[in-house]
Amino acid sequence: MFRNGLMVSKEPTDAQRSEVEKRGEDWLHRAFSTEPLEHDRVIKVICELYRLAGRQSPAVLFCKSPMQLTAASALLALLVKSDAGVSSWTRLERLLPDAWWDELVSELAEQMTLSQLREHLRAEREDVDTTRRLSPTRAISLFPQIQFSAELIETLDVKLGSVLNSQLEQHWSRLTTSEMRTSILSSTLARRLTFLSLQVRAELISQSAAKVIKPIGHIFREMPNNDISLGIPLGTFCKESPDIIRLYREHNSWGPWMIQWPSAYLAISDVFGKEVFGNEGCQARRVIAFLEELQAMFSCVFLKGLCVVSERPQHLALDEQNRVHDENGAAIVFADGFSLYSWRGVTVPGHAILRPKALTVKRIQGERNSATRRALIDIYGNTKFLIDSGATKVHEDDFGVLYRQPLQGDEALVMVKVINSTPEPDGTYKDYFIRVPPNIETAHEAVAWTFSVDAGRYKPVRQT
Amino acid sequence: MDTIYRQGDVLIISVDSLPPGAVQEEPAERVVLAYGEVTGHAHALDSALAIAYRHNEDRFIEARRGATIVHEEHGPIVLPPGYYKVVRQREYTPEEIRRVCD
Numbered sequence: 001m002f003r004n005g006l007m008v009s010k011e012p013t014d015a016q017r018s019e020v021e022k023r024g025e026d027w028l029h030r031a032f033s034t035e036p037l038e039h040d041r042v043i044k045v046i047c048e049l050y051r052l053a054g055r056q057s058p059a060v061l062f063c064k065s066p067m068q069l070t071a072a073s074a075l076l077a078l079l080v081k082s083d084a085g086v087s088s089w090t091r092l093e094r095l096l097p098d099a100w101w102d103e104l105v106s107e108l109a110e111q112m113t114l115s116q117l118r119e120h121l122r123a124e125r126e127d128v129d130t131t132r133r134l135s136p137t138r139a140i141s142l143f144p145q146i147q148f149s150a151e152l153i154e155t156l157d158v159k160l161g162s163v164l165n166s167q168l169e170q171h172w173s174r175l176t177t178s179e180m181r182t183s184i185l186s187s188t189l190a191r192r193l194t195f196l197s198l199q200v201r202a203e204l205i206s207q208s209a210a211k212v213i214k215p216i217g218h219i220f221r222e223m224p225n226n227d228i229s230l231g232i233p234l235g236t237f238c239k240e241s242p243d244i245i246r247l248y249r250e251h252n253s254w255g256p257w258m259i260q261w262p263s264a265y266l267a268i269s270d271v272f273g274k275e276v277f278g279n280e281g282c283q284a285r286r287v288i289a290f291l292e293e294l295q296a297m298f299s300c301v302f303l304k305g306l307c308v309v310s311e312r313p314q315h316l317a318l319d320e321q322n323r324v325h326d327e328n329g330a331a332i333v334f335a336d337g338f339s340l341y342s343w344r345g346v347t348v349p350g351h352a353i354l355r356p357k358a359l360t361v362k363r364i365q366g367e368r369n370s371a372t373r374r375a376l377i378d379i380y381g382n383t384k385f386l387i388d389s390g391a392t393k394v395h396e397d398d399f400g401v402l403y404r405q406p407l408q409g410d411e412a413l414v415m416v417k418v419i420n421s422t423p424e425p426d427g428t429y430k431d432y433f434i435r436v437p438p439n440i441e442t443a444h445e446a447v448a449w450t451f452s453v454d455a456g457r458y459k460p461v462r463q464t
Numbered sequence: 465m466d467t468i469y470r471q472g473d474v475l476i477i478s479v480d481s482l483p484p485g486a487v488q489e490e491p492a493e494r495v496v497l498a499y500g501e502v503t504g505h506a507h508a509l510d511s512a513l514a515i516a517y518r519h520n521e522d523r524f525i526e527a528r529r530g531a532t533i534v535h536e537e538h539g540p541i542v543l544p545p546g547y548y549k550v551v552r553q554r555e556y557t558p559e560e561i562r563r564v565c566d
Contacts, residue, residue, distance in 0.1 A: 460469055
């Protein structure tokens with residue numbers, strides 16, 4: 001502890017450090033949970049969240065997966081503006097192309113009638129129009145409602161920020177060091193949550209949005225041309241779909257931000273709670289607790305007057321670094337069957353996991369997403385890929401042979417082939433490949449790098 | 465110049481002394497430098513002839529006369545008495561650096 005007249009700083013104790021660590025584990029556990037949601041609890045939290053943002057309580061609808069969530073938001077937006085009312089709902093239900101859509105509609109219909117939904121939306125939005133017919137342009141214009149997600153979070157950010165800052169300014173500097181604020185928190189919380197939130201959730205949403213566009217288009221294509229109540233030309237709808245996907249991708253990235261940001265404060269407040277927030281607590285503490293509850297949901301879309309929530313997955317497999325990963329099947333599976341195949345945290349096509357032997361060099365090189373391509377190379381095997389793709393030998397010396405295979409739009413695959421110093425029982429010498437950074441130019445330099453030693457120093461007197 | 469020995473994916477580098485603050489590891493039947501996660505084999509020394517130390521993420525050994533590193537698939541290496549730093553081989557990936565395990 002030191003004193004400079006104005007500020008007293010103290011290191012966190014071991015107990016406090018372990019408490020922060022434990023909080024981080026709790027958060028992680030919650031983020032990866034596959035337990036069913038407690039609906040009453042979630043509704044209460046969401047209504048409180050809207051209230052804090054100065055909004056009326058919304059209708060809360062639950063979906064079985066992010067796929068359903070995306071579909072439901074799109075479907076509801078269309079239906080609300082339709083002048084066909086309940087009959088449109090019924091007609092859509094009849095026209096649904098497969099059981100999956102049947103399930104979605106009955107899922108929503110069980111929870112709320114269309115007229116109830118309209119009441120909620122009308123209470124919040126004066127421009128909800130149930131008399132005019134739906135035109136393609138107007139249907140698409142509904143999707144920016146999703147921007148409310150961002151608005152809501154921004155409102156909360158300002159409120160939370162001001163309350164927290166006023167509380168923390170008085171106590172923060174004397175209770176924590178910069179190490180506490182950055183190193184411990186970022187390592188215990190934010191970094192581990194970043195993966196799940198930023199990659200998986202956003203990807204799930206954009207994937208499901210992409211899948212949803214087609215069935216919606218199918219519904220409208222199947223409709224008689226003279227049905228003017230919901231007669232959106234397919235072409236127009238699909239032409240606009242990239243924007244919808246973009247919207248979902250952008251706005252769902254707010255979700256994880258919302259989760260991560262207060263999580264750091266929450267860990268701190270739990271450890272230093274009484275000192276920072278006082279025995280009686282404060283609004284900030286309460287708000288953070290709400291946000292913690294909110295993290296229980298896998299993903300959600302905030303609309304004016306309506307919040308659509310996805311249930312958690314039924315199955316979620318992780319690797320040793322808490323990345324979503326399953327070598328034998330889907331890594332995430334939701335109740336409606338919507339699933340995600342993932343390799344060390346990167347989403348990959350299902351066939352890469354289910355039929356890895358069918359992967360080819362051509363297929364891998366044709367993959368445009370560099371993260372996915374890296375994952376596919378990993379599944380295929382770095383060494384096998386290097387050999388099968390005809391990599392160029394760039395250097396050879398007493399330490400090994402260096403190969404390079406350029407990858408379009410990504411750093412090159414550079415590997416050094418070394419030979420075991422000890423012979424096999426049959427007298428032959430086994431060789432193996434190790435990947436090294438792409439800037440390495442000689443085999444000697446490459447082998448030295450694998451042992452964290454400069455090439456100039458790397459001269460073993462004995463090797464076996 | 466440091467003297468360097470290599471047995472498979474483990475490098476042994478001679479050092480003048482242990483770094484200040486190095487902590488002796490719990491004595492066991494043998495000093496295992498690395499287990500091969502794939503084969504289950506181990507790079508190991510007789511604990512009567514070697515003591516293992518840890519300093520942050522680094523490992524060190526103090527070798528006595530006759531200390532020998534053995535492994536099921538590699539030839540033995542006899543270390544002259546002294547202190548050594550133990551380095552595991554690593555592999556590059558664009559996202560992270562993984563340890564190599566034979």
